[in-house]
Amino acid sequence: MKKIINIALIVSAPVVANAQGGDTFSVNEDVFNICATIFVVGLFMIFILGITKRVMDYRIKNKIVEKGIPENIASSILQTSPKENRNINIKWFALLAGIGVALTIIYYTLPLGIHSLAIMSFCIAASFLGYYFFLKQSEK
CATH class of the missing domain: 1.10.287 (Helix Hairpins)
Structure with missing residues (x-):
């Protein structure tokens, strides 16, 4: 996650650093809104999928411990x-x-x-x- 934030900051730095007057660099507001919406929805979906994956992995690990499955079988399942x-x-x-x-x-x-x-x-x-x-x- 830190890599994604760092990359986003590096990519957005030239846009923020553009301190010159005039319309040398402009982005259509509709295009920006669509891109921002897609980005936010994508991040939200990745977040939800990550949480779901971690919860399901936790449940599987608990079931394996409760059932007393041998270590070699458990490691092959979780690997x-x-x-x-x-x-x-x-x-x-x-x-x-x-x-x-x-x-x-x-x-x-x-x-x-x-x-x-x-x-x-x-x-x-x-x-x-x-x-x-x-x-x-x-x-x-």
Whole structure:
């Protein structure tokens, strides 16, 4: 989480440091509101999923301790594979690339409307489809 906050601060520093007069750098208010909304909703979903995962892991660990399962079986159940962790980066790349492509298309097809949500949905779905094909190919 600290890395995400640091990256966000570094990326936003040039915008804050722009102290010159005039409209040398301006962002359309509607585009900013859409991006901010998507970002906040995404952070909220990540937060909820993280809490749910931790609660479920805690419940599984308690059940394992209560049942008295042998240590080698318990460690095999609770162990995560490093291959799965490696693919998380590719998943986030695909998702963020899909969002970037969608925002670019939305920018060139103004005015904003319901078609903007459709473009965003299709681009994110396409990025997840690409990730699925990547996983399928990497299993071979």
